[in-house]
Amino acid sequence: MTDTHHHHHGLSPSSIRFCPLCGGALARQPVPPEGKHEMVCGGCAFHLLSQPQGGGRDHSRAGGPGTPDAAEHRARSGKWTYPGGFVDWGEAVEVAAVRETREETGLEVDLDGLLGVYSYPGTPIVIVVYRARVIGGEVRTCWENDCVEWVAPGDIPWEQLAFPSTTEALRAYLNGKDPRP
Numbered sequence: 001m002t003d004t005h006h007h008h009h010g011l012s013p014s015s016i017r018f019c020p021l022c023g024g025a026l027a028r029q030p031v032p033p034e035g036k037h038e039m040v041c042g043g044c045a046f047h048l049l050s051q052p053q054g055g056g057r058d059h060s061r062a063g064g065p066g067t068p069d070a071a072e073h074r075a076r077s078g079k080w081t082y083p084g085g086f087v088d089w090g091e092a093v094e095v096a097a098v099r100e101t102r103e104e105t106g107l108e109v110d111l112d113g114l115l116g117v118y119s120y121p122g123t124p125i126v127i128v129v130y131r132a133r134v135i136g137g138e139v140r141t142c143w144e145n146d147c148v149e150w151v152a153p154g155d156i157p158w159e160q161l162a163f164p165s166t167t168e169a170l171r172a173y174l175n176g177k178d179p180r181p
Contacts, residue, residue, distance in 0.1 A: 002107070004146040008128055016039060016048060017047050019041035019043060019044060019048070020046075020048070021041070021044055021045045021046050022043045022044070022046070023042075023043050023047060024042050024043025024044060025040060025041070026039040026040065026041055026042075026048060027039070027040060028040075031047055034143070065145055069071040077162055078160075079161060079162035079163075080151075080157055080160050080161055080162060081099055081161065081162040081163060081166045082129075082166065082169070082170075083105050083107075083125075083133055084097065084101075084104075084129075085100040085103070085104070085106045086145075093128050094111055094130070095130070097109075097111060097130050097132070098111065098132075101132065103139065103142060104142050104145060104148070105139060105140065105142075105148045105150045106137045106138050106139055106146055106148075107134050107136070107137040107138075107139060107177050108133055108134070108135050108136040108137040109132035109133060109135060110129040110132060110133050110135050111130045111131070111132050112130070112132055112133050113130065113131050114128070114129070114130055114131075115129040115131050115173055116129050116168070116169055116172050117129070118164075118165035118168055118169065120165075121161035122165065127163075127165040129165070129167075131173070138147070149178060153174055156170060
Protein backbone atom coordinates (compact mmCIF):
# COMPACT_ATOMS: atom_id res chain seq x y z
CA MET A 1 0.00 0.00 0.00
CA THR A 2 1.43 3.39 -0.90
CA ASP A 3 1.22 6.55 1.08
CA THR A 4 -1.04 9.02 -0.57
CA HIS A 5 -1.10 12.55 0.78
CA HIS A 6 -4.37 14.32 0.39
CA HIS A 7 -3.98 18.04 0.12
CA HIS A 8 -6.66 19.60 2.25
CA HIS A 9 -7.41 23.17 1.40
CA GLY A 10 -8.39 24.82 4.66
CA LEU A 11 -11.78 26.38 5.04
CA SER A 12 -11.50 30.14 5.21
CA PRO A 13 -13.65 33.09 4.20
CA SER A 14 -11.68 33.46 0.97
CA SER A 15 -12.22 29.80 0.02
CA ILE A 16 -16.03 29.95 0.30
CA ARG A 17 -17.46 31.03 -3.06
CA PHE A 18 -21.22 30.53 -2.70
CA CYS A 19 -23.83 31.77 -0.24
CA PRO A 20 -24.89 29.16 2.34
CA LEU A 21 -28.45 30.57 2.28
CA CYS A 22 -29.35 31.02 -1.41
CA GLY A 23 -26.38 29.63 -3.37
CA GLY A 24 -25.60 33.00 -4.98
CA ALA A 25 -22.02 34.06 -5.71
CA LEU A 26 -20.07 35.73 -2.91
CA ALA A 27 -17.85 38.74 -3.57
CA ARG A 28 -15.58 40.67 -1.19
CA GLN A 29 -17.17 44.09 -0.46
CA PRO A 30 -16.85 46.77 2.23
CA VAL A 31 -19.47 46.37 4.96
CA PRO A 32 -20.64 49.26 7.20
CA PRO A 33 -19.96 50.76 9.65
CA GLU A 34 -16.18 50.20 9.57
CA GLY A 35 -15.93 49.41 5.85
CA LYS A 36 -14.25 46.09 6.64
CA HIS A 37 -14.19 43.84 3.56
CA GLU A 38 -16.35 40.74 3.98
CA MET A 39 -17.81 38.18 1.60
CA VAL A 40 -21.30 39.38 0.55
CA CYS A 41 -23.89 37.47 -1.47
CA GLY A 42 -24.94 39.16 -4.71
CA GLY A 43 -28.34 37.42 -4.50
CA CYS A 44 -29.61 37.89 -0.94
CA ALA A 45 -26.96 40.29 0.53
CA PHE A 46 -26.00 37.77 3.25
CA HIS A 47 -22.65 38.70 4.89
CA LEU A 48 -20.27 35.82 5.49
CA LEU A 49 -18.20 37.20 8.35
CA SER A 50 -14.48 36.57 8.26
CA GLN A 51 -14.57 35.99 12.00
CA PRO A 52 -15.32 32.70 13.72
CA GLN A 53 -18.13 32.96 16.25
CA GLY A 54 -16.03 33.38 19.36
CA GLY A 55 -15.49 36.46 21.41
CA GLY A 56 -12.55 37.64 23.42
CA ARG A 57 -13.41 40.03 26.21
CA ASP A 58 -11.38 41.34 29.00
CA HIS A 59 -12.24 42.67 32.36
CA SER A 60 -9.72 45.45 32.91
CA ARG A 61 -8.38 46.73 36.21
CA ALA A 62 -6.19 49.74 36.55
CA GLY A 63 -4.64 48.67 39.83
CA GLY A 64 -5.21 46.66 42.98
CA PRO A 65 -8.28 45.79 45.04
CA GLY A 66 -10.92 48.50 45.21
CA THR A 67 -9.82 50.01 41.89
CA PRO A 68 -12.66 50.89 39.50
CA ASP A 69 -13.39 48.56 36.60
CA ALA A 70 -13.45 49.50 32.90
CA ALA A 71 -16.91 49.60 31.35
CA GLU A 72 -18.31 50.92 28.13
CA HIS A 73 -21.80 52.03 27.20
CA ARG A 74 -23.15 50.64 23.94
CA ALA A 75 -25.15 53.39 22.26
CA ARG A 76 -27.19 51.03 20.08
CA SER A 77 -28.39 48.87 22.95
CA GLY A 78 -28.30 51.46 25.73
CA LYS A 79 -26.58 48.84 27.90
CA TRP A 80 -23.21 48.52 29.63
CA THR A 81 -20.57 45.87 29.10
CA TYR A 82 -16.81 45.46 29.29
CA PRO A 83 -14.61 45.78 26.17
CA GLY A 84 -14.67 42.89 23.73
CA GLY A 85 -15.61 41.60 20.32
CA PHE A 86 -15.12 38.91 17.73
CA VAL A 87 -11.91 37.06 17.01
CA ASP A 88 -10.59 37.66 13.48
CA TRP A 89 -9.94 34.62 11.30
CA GLY A 90 -6.58 33.11 12.31
CA GLU A 91 -6.20 35.41 15.35
CA ALA A 92 -5.47 34.07 18.85
CA VAL A 93 -8.26 34.78 21.35
CA GLU A 94 -5.81 36.52 23.70
CA VAL A 95 -4.62 38.80 20.90
CA ALA A 96 -8.25 39.61 20.04
CA ALA A 97 -9.04 40.58 23.65
CA VAL A 98 -6.11 43.02 23.75
CA ARG A 99 -6.93 44.39 20.27
CA GLU A 100 -10.63 44.85 21.00
CA THR A 101 -9.86 46.66 24.25
CA ARG A 102 -7.52 49.05 22.42
CA GLU A 103 -10.03 49.63 19.60
CA GLU A 104 -13.01 50.20 21.90
CA THR A 105 -11.42 52.11 24.78
CA GLY A 106 -8.01 53.42 23.69
CA LEU A 107 -6.40 51.46 26.53
CA GLU A 108 -3.44 49.09 26.22
CA VAL A 109 -3.74 46.06 28.50
CA ASP A 110 -1.76 43.04 29.65
CA LEU A 111 -3.90 39.97 30.19
CA ASP A 112 -3.75 38.59 33.72
CA GLY A 113 -5.37 35.18 33.32
CA LEU A 114 -8.62 33.61 32.24
CA LEU A 115 -11.71 34.64 34.23
CA GLY A 116 -14.28 32.41 32.53
CA VAL A 117 -15.75 30.90 29.38
CA TYR A 118 -19.47 31.41 28.75
CA SER A 119 -21.87 29.87 26.23
CA TYR A 120 -25.65 29.67 26.01
CA PRO A 121 -28.16 27.36 24.30
CA GLY A 122 -29.43 28.65 20.97
CA THR A 123 -26.36 30.70 20.04
CA PRO A 124 -23.07 29.60 18.43
CA ILE A 125 -21.09 32.28 20.25
CA VAL A 126 -18.58 31.42 22.97
CA ILE A 127 -17.44 34.27 25.21
CA VAL A 128 -13.94 34.05 26.67
CA VAL A 129 -13.29 36.56 29.47
CA TYR A 130 -9.85 37.54 30.76
CA ARG A 131 -8.64 39.61 33.68
CA ALA A 132 -6.38 42.42 32.49
CA ARG A 133 -4.21 45.26 33.78
CA VAL A 134 -4.12 48.65 32.07
CA ILE A 135 -0.54 49.46 31.04
CA GLY A 136 -1.06 52.52 28.84
CA GLY A 137 -3.23 54.47 26.45
CA GLU A 138 -5.90 57.09 27.01
CA VAL A 139 -9.61 56.45 27.48
CA ARG A 140 -11.67 57.31 24.38
CA THR A 141 -14.86 56.23 22.64
CA CYS A 142 -15.32 54.64 19.21
CA TRP A 143 -18.19 53.97 16.80
CA GLU A 144 -19.33 51.00 18.95
CA ASN A 145 -19.90 52.97 22.14
CA ASP A 146 -20.88 56.43 23.27
CA CYS A 147 -19.17 56.38 26.66
CA VAL A 148 -16.23 54.66 28.36
CA GLU A 149 -16.01 55.02 32.12
CA TRP A 150 -14.30 53.57 35.17
CA VAL A 151 -17.03 52.11 37.38
CA ALA A 152 -16.46 51.23 41.03
CA PRO A 153 -17.76 47.77 42.05
CA GLY A 154 -20.48 49.33 44.24
CA ASP A 155 -21.70 51.46 41.32
CA ILE A 156 -22.14 48.70 38.70
CA PRO A 157 -25.55 49.26 37.02
CA TRP A 158 -26.61 45.58 37.29
CA GLU A 159 -30.02 46.16 35.67
CA GLN A 160 -28.39 47.87 32.67
CA LEU A 161 -25.80 45.22 31.75
CA ALA A 162 -25.86 44.14 28.10
CA PHE A 163 -25.48 40.36 28.24
CA PRO A 164 -25.90 37.43 30.66
CA SER A 165 -22.15 36.79 30.30
CA THR A 166 -21.43 40.38 31.40
CA THR A 167 -23.36 39.79 34.63
CA GLU A 168 -21.87 36.33 35.23
CA ALA A 169 -18.28 37.43 34.59
CA LEU A 170 -18.57 40.53 36.80
CA ARG A 171 -20.09 38.48 39.63
CA ALA A 172 -17.31 35.87 39.30
CA TYR A 173 -14.69 38.60 39.30
CA LEU A 174 -16.12 40.41 42.30
CA ASN A 175 -16.55 37.14 44.22
CA GLY A 176 -12.87 36.37 43.73
CA LYS A 177 -13.46 33.33 41.54
CA ASP A 178 -10.08 32.39 40.18
CA PRO A 179 -9.82 29.42 37.79
CA ARG A 180 -6.04 29.35 38.12
CA PRO A 181 -4.64 26.47 40.21
